[in-house]
Amino acid sequence: MKLLRYGAAGAEKPGLLDSEGKIRDLSGVVGDIAGDTLLPDGLAKLRAIDQATLPLVEGDPRLGPCVAGTGKFICIGLNYSDHAAETGATVPPEPIIFMKATSAIVGPNDAIEIPRGSEKTDWEVELGVVIGKTAKYVSEDEAMDHVAGYCVINDVSERAFQIERHGQWTKGKSADTFGPTGPWLVTADEVEDPQKLAMWLEVNGHRYQNGSTATMVYGVRYLVSYLSQFMSLRPGDIISTGTPPGVGLGLKPPTFLKAGDVVTLGIEGLGTQRQVCVQG
Known part of the structure; x- marks a missing residue:
């Protein structure tokens, strides 16, 4: 579904x-x-x-985030080896975990607000995993039983806030509108293999990211089990699993979003998103 x-x-x-x-x-x-x-x-x-x-919905209504009641928005950093390389980092020996504020969650086609004082707002197409059953200390063999489904996420990031202002990454990841989610929650039974999905992102019609979940360092099964060792994962929680290469930070010269830019992105079988950037 x-x-x-x-x-x-x-x-x-x-x-x-x-x-x-x-x-x-x-x-x-x-x-x-x-x-x-x-x-x-x-x-x-x-x-x-x-x-x-079921009643048919007429017209073309706005789509909201595809899941409600998200208690935790958990992100995985540097989870594609080629993305780590483009940013000058090395693949970590364990997953890098950081949180994105749930107040960042918006619909898939809502505007992205460039934060005040931002000069380095960036894009990241990511596979989102939505938890369907509470997971606590689950094994890798059990992990997929706890997944309700998958969705597209744009992990919008302000790189100066994230990297240059010290401390943890969360403040560069959590501005309002920095978590477009959807358009749909595609239930797990309709995704044959979450590690074989093509993914892409374009800005103003130019394709910057063109990757696949096949190149993830830590796959969905591992991540669900791994995270459940440190915290319970509950229905509606989202895991954003990392991005392939092609982010603005890794370009030469680095390229970042500005008001008026149009971002489009998608993942095979999971739908597409479109956001217009506005000044916050």
Whole structure:
């Protein structure tokens, strides 16, 4: 299934994308794409519905973040060896973990706000993993049972805030609008192998990132198990798994976003995003 949330920001309704690419309303079935809806039994209940019986959503509504109630937005740094090389870093012996504030989460096509004082706002297409069942001290063999599905994420980053102002990375990752998420939550049963997905990102029509999840250093199975050793992962939590090469920081000369730029990105089978940059 392709689950989604549509409507005005803060007032989104749950929905799904049917086999014809039309939005169907789920608000008569579930309260939101969150919590118990993401549990295996909750997803099974949705799969059993005849989609043709659900109300059709007319027009072209705004799409919100594809999951609600996210308690933790966990990111993995330098998880593609070729991206690490372009930024002058080495692949870490264990995953680099940092948090992105959940207040950064926005819809897939909402504007990116360039923060005040920013000169180095950057882009990163990433595979998002949405947790569906609480994971605590799970093995790699058990890990995938705890994944509800996958989505596209743009891990927008302000490099000067992240790197040059000392301390941890979080302050360069957490500005409002720095977490476009969606358009859909594609349930795990529809993704044959999350480690074989093509991914890309363009700015103003120029393709900067053209990679694949096949080159991840630490894959989805490992990451879910690894993270669960340090914290419980709960329904709606998001793991953003790192980016392939082609970010602005790694270009010669480095290139960063400015107001008016248009960012488009996507992952095979998971949909696309489009954001216009505005001054915050």
